[in-house]
Amino acid sequence: MSAGIRYDWQHSEIQAIYATPLLDLIYQAASVHRQYHDSKKIQVCKLISIKTGGCPEDCSYCAQSSRYKTEVTPQALLEKETVVNIAQQAKESGVSRVCMGAAWREVRDNSQFEHVLEMVKEVTALGLEVCCTLGMLTESQAKRLSDAGLYAYNHNLDTSSEYYSTIITTRTYGDRLNTINNIRQTNVTVCSGGILGLGESVEDRLSMLHTLATLRPHPESVPINILSQVTGTPLENQPDVPIWDVVRMIATARILMPTCDVRLSAGRAKLSHVEQALCFLAGANSIFSSDNGHMLTVTTPCPGYDADQEMLNLLGLEARSPFVGQQKSVKETVAQ
Numbered sequence: 507m508s509a510g511i512r513y514d515w516q517h518s519e520i521q522a523i524y525a526t527p528l529l530d531l532i533y534q535a536a537s538v539h540r541q542y543h544d545s546k547k548i549q550v551c552k553l554i555s556i557k558t559g560g561c562p563e564d565c566s567y568c569a570q571s572s573r574y575k576t577e578v579t580p581q582a583l584l585e586k587e588t589v590v591n592i593a594q595q596a597k598e599s600g601v602s603r604v605c606m607g608a609a610w611r612e613v614r615d616n617s618q619f620e621h622v623l624e625m626v627k628e629v630t631a632l633g634l635e636v637c638c639t640l641g642m643l644t645e646s647q648a649k650r651l652s653d654a655g656l657y658a659y660n661h662n663l664d665t666s667s668e669y670y671s672t673i674i675t676t677r678t679y680g681d682r683l684n685t686i687n688n689i690r691q692t693n694v695t696v697c698s699g700g701i702l703g704l705g706e707s708v709e710d711r712l713s714m715l716h717t718l719a720t721l722r723p724h725p726e727s728v729p730i731n732i733l734s735q736v737t738g739t740p741l742e743n744q745p746d747v748p749i750w751d752v753v754r755m756i757a758t759a760r761i762l763m764p765t766c767d768v769r770l771s772a773g774r775a776k777l778s779h780v781e782q783a784l785c786f787l788a789g790a791n792s793i794f795s796s797d798n799g800h801m802l803t804v805t806t807p808c809p810g811y812d813a814d815q816e817m818l819n820l821l822g823l824e825a826r827s828p829f830v831g832q833q834k835s836v837k838e839t840v841a842q
Contacts, residue, residue: 513722515762520712520719524758528750532788535757539789542764547826548818549603549767549792550811551637552596556625557583557608557618563676565664566740567704567733570609575738583608583618586625593629599811601795602828604629605637605660605697611676612642619647623654630655635828637697637727642681645688652692657829658727659689660697666713669706686721695726699769702755703733703747711755719762728759728766730790732773747773749781753788760789767792775809779817786821 526534539545559580561570569578593604606625613619622640630636638651639660651659664670667679689696700714718725732752735742759768769792770785777785782793795814809817818825 511724511764512762513720513724515716515719517712517716520716520758520762523761524708524712524754528754531754531757532784535760535789536787538761538764539791543791544826545791546822546824547791547830548786548823549769549826550599550601550814551603551605551769551792551794552593552601552796553605553607553794554584554589554592555581555609556589556606556622557581557610559609561609561611563611564674565676566673567701567736569736569739577737580609583621586621586628589625590628590632593632593634597632597634599795600815600825601634601811602826602830603635603637603658603792605639605658605794607639607660608641610641613640613644613647615647619650623650626651626654626656630657633828639697642677642685643688645691648688648692648694652694656694658695658697660727660729661685661689662699662701662729662731663714663717664700665704665706666710667717668713669704669710673704683717686725696721697727697729697769698725699727699729699731699759699771701731701733701772702751703744703773704741705744712758715755715759715762718759724763724766726766727769727792728763729769729771730755730759731771732776734773734776746776749777749784752777752781753784756785756790757788769793779820782817783821786823791826 559570559578564573589606596604626636626638635657637658637660638656661682663682665673670679686696686698698718718728730752732747733741733744735744756768768790770790771794774782774793793814795809795811
């Protein structure tokens with residue numbers, strides 16, 4: 507299957523792709539993947555929680571919300587040296603992208619933001635792609651991050667616009683899209699995806715993909731997260747997401763947005779090597795790995811570096827170098 511880059515996808519087309527018999531869908535997605543990417547390369551990423559817990563938002567899935575009683579103990583912003591040391595160790599373990607996450611509702615123009623800008627500069631100087639997820643931000647803040655060398659900004663849509671207010675009431679879908687638009691005014695690439703298992707319908711999932719696939723240009727990264735049920739949150743009793751749903755979402759995203767990196771992100775610890783292999787075959791080309799068994803907090807398990815290296819070796823895959831594949835120049839070319 508040969509695919510061009512489109513921004514005019516219709517809901518009915520996306521529904522038809524998603525409903526394709528599974529093996530045919532995987533084959534089509536794998537063909538598109540090989541057209542735009544090196545199928546032997548997987549980007550290994552590391553997520554560092556630079557400021558943990560105490561967030562005022564009410565995201566129903568999140569262990570870091572101050573509104574819920576979870577195992578997370580709020581922690582102040584990490585020291586720059588601590589973050590740089592973690593990033594250096596990650597690089598030595600094969601990581602090429604480091605994402606720094608802060609449990610903030612929004613970025614504020616204060617000393618903490620200045621501290622984060624310094625972190626971005628120093629981790630970038632290590633030769634790593636640096637991504638931040640800090641909540642909502644203005645265009646001027648996005649430009650300051652860009653000037654500091656930030657490579658990517660993560661701001662997930664989470665779900666469809668129709669279902670969004672069921673999961674989060676402290677901000678709107680429009681707020682999410684506005685932050686993405688602010689990032690687009692800079693050279694920083696966009697990382698935006700969603701979470702499966704929030705109680706949403708298939709139509710909600712496809713509506714979210716439609717929103718992403720009709721952005722011009724597409725996000726350079728699209729994380730597909732699987733809910734990790736956290737005790738104390740409103741979604742603690744949600745059922746697990748069937749692997750077939752995960753594979754269908756990855757394959758559909760790959761076909762709709764051929765050039766993006768589809769990231770198999772939170773919830774991967776639940777999947778066997780065989781299940782992850784299906785995800786890679788369907789077009790996923792990025793994973794998050796860890797040195798401490800946790801992705802972001804004590805409540806979000808993540809496979810370790812050694813286990814992931816063993817899996818990649820088993821499947822004949824290799825860790826991808828930084829700044830390979832989706833470059834900023836691609837974004838600028840597509841946008842013209």
